[in-house]
Amino acid sequence: MTHPGTLVLIMAAAVLAPLLVYATGRRLRVPLVIFEIALGILIGPDVLGWAHTDEVTDTLADLGLSMLIFLAGYEIEFAAIRGDTLRRSLWAWLIALVAGIGLGLLISGGEAFKAFVIGTALTSTALGTVLPMLRDRGELKGRFGKVMTAFGAVGEFGPVVAMALLLSGRRPGESAALLAAFGVIAAAAVFWALRPRRPWFTRLTVRTLHSSGQFAVRFVMLLLACMLGLAEVFGLDVLLGAFAAGVLTRLVLHRAVPESSDEVLGKVEAMGFGFLVPLFYVVTGIEFDLDALLHDVAALLVVPLFLLLFVLVRGGPVYALAPRDLSTGDRLGLALFASTCLPLVAAITTIGVDQKLIGSNEAASLVGAAMLSVLVLPLLATRLRSADGGKGRPLPDREAGADTEAW
Template identity: 80%
Template sequence: MTHPGTLVLIMAAAVLAPLLVHATGRRIRIPLVIFEIGLGILVGPDVLGWAHPDDVVDTLADLGLSMLIFLAGYEIDFAAVRGDTLRRSMWSWLVSLAAGIALALAISGGDVFEAFVIGTALTSTALGTVLPMLRDSGEQRGRFGAVMSAFGAVGEFGPVVAVALLLSGRRPAESAALLAAFGAITAAAVFWALRPRPPWFARLTELTLHSSGQFAVRFVMLLLACMLGLAEAFGLDVLLGAFAAGVLTRLVLHRAAPASSEVVLGKVEAMGFGFLVPLFYVVTGIEFDLAALLHDPGALLLVPGFLLLVLLVRGVPVYALAPRDLGRTDRVALALFASTCLPLVVAITTIGVDQELLGTDQAASLVGAAMISVLVLPLTAMRLRSGAGARGTGRRAHPPHDGEKGGAKDSEAW
């Protein structure tokens, strides 16, 4: 059983974090996640030594990570990211993965599995961290927001697939077969989600929306549990199931109960961002190996080195392959946003440490670089966009590319 004091400290840190964001907001905009992780480090074993997570807290933190990836999957509007934009985002990630593994091979001295861990971590994008910033600034529904959603979705989904293939402990052919089977079942679920729902679904959703029944919220949690269980049954990373569940939930709600979908999502977000997600970030700070980082000068020097590698491996391909209708400033901002990483870096390095493929010092360096990326890169990107007079406009500079003809949704966005 968990010590009640630890959970109280975690939730106190979760409450204090937005207060600190508000207090410092007039001087500098610091992402909420930085305070959550920082407070976790403060109360953790390496500083004050007040909080010591156990199995219960770790389980809740895992649920928080799953909820974060689920919400990132829900945010993806495939009508906006199809066609040329999606192809460019996929190619940019594949180039990033090849470059990341190649550079990691040099860093690891030829250790293939260590290179897989480091190289994959360098290619991730913290879509769940970036999209709320764009949404708060009013840019998520514009052209830039749509492009960022595409590049971020691939940067979120690609590393999860790579982990399933490269770090599952099985032969690549076996992992690919299991992944294909999972994909086939998910595709069948998408086909089911696209079918018209019976009228009673929307009626029951509306009737229980503000009652103790909460049918739609319970249905969403069932979808999430089913996809997490399916991924677990196939021996794949549960984050793959969480992302797929978010995509399915969006399809179901928008077709079955469009009038209530935003309210239902608000309730799910309240559960996620109000409890599970901040708990994950605070626990990440508590479990951060600060001692390994501070007592090893080499590990400390790796932090800026890994940050530079993230910008090279992830940012440069994104800048080079960004849609041509984006101006230079927007391409730089897109590269910075796409290079922002943390949740999957934590997850991938945890897998690497658990499988004894990565040392705790290297894991701490990678997570430290990812924390700096969350602190520095989105703020720099937002200032670039604001300085160019782009905030809140989101207009296209040129007509849409192939596969992006612009339906009703597009005309509203632009």
């Protein structure tokens, strides 16, 4: 069982992090996640040695990562991102995957599975980290926010699928068959979610929204548990189930209780961003192998190289294929936001280390570069967009409709 002091320290770090954001906000806008991870490193075994993770904290951290991916899936409005924007985002990710695996082969000396780990990590986007930043700035509903959601969704979903196919430990054909079976069940669930809900569902949601019953919140948690369990049964990464659960939840709530969906989501977000998600980031810091990074000069020197590769491999195709109606500053900002990564890099490298595909030094270098990406790239993206006049313009109806053509 977890030592009570460890959980107290983790939650103390989670509380201290937003205070530090507020204290430094006037001089430098540092993303909340950076303070959460940094505080985790500080209290972890490689610095102060106050906190050590165990099975309970690891389980809670896994739930936090699942909740982060779930909330990212919920934010996606497919009606607004399909069509040309979605095609561009798919091509940008596929090009990045080919380039990433090619570079991975060079870095690994031709070791295929190590190349898959490195290459897949280079293609990810921390949509669950970027979207709250855009929401806080009031840009999520603007043209830039819609485009970023499309490119980020593919950058979040694509690596999860790639992990299921390339890093599952099974033959690719078997993994593809299981993934296809999961997709069929998920499609059936989408069909179910689009059906009108019975009147009792709406009445019970409204009646228990401010009571101890909390029917809608419990229903959302059931959906999440079912999709996580389904992914586990098929031997796929549970993040795939979390993402699918977020999409399903949005469809159900917006069809069954549209007037209460925002309030239900607010309660789920409070559970996620108030407890589970910060716990995941703090535990990521605690488990970060700082000692391996600091005592291996080569691993430390590789960190800025990986950061550059995140921008070139992921951001390069995004910039090239960004919608042409975006300004140069918005396209640069889009590329940098899309290159911001961390949660999936941490998950991918953990799988790689567990399966002995990469060493702990290489994993620490990748995670260190991903942490720098969260610190540096959103700040740089915001400055470039501000200098170019991009301030989260609202999405006019004609632009919203431009991307809703059937593809």
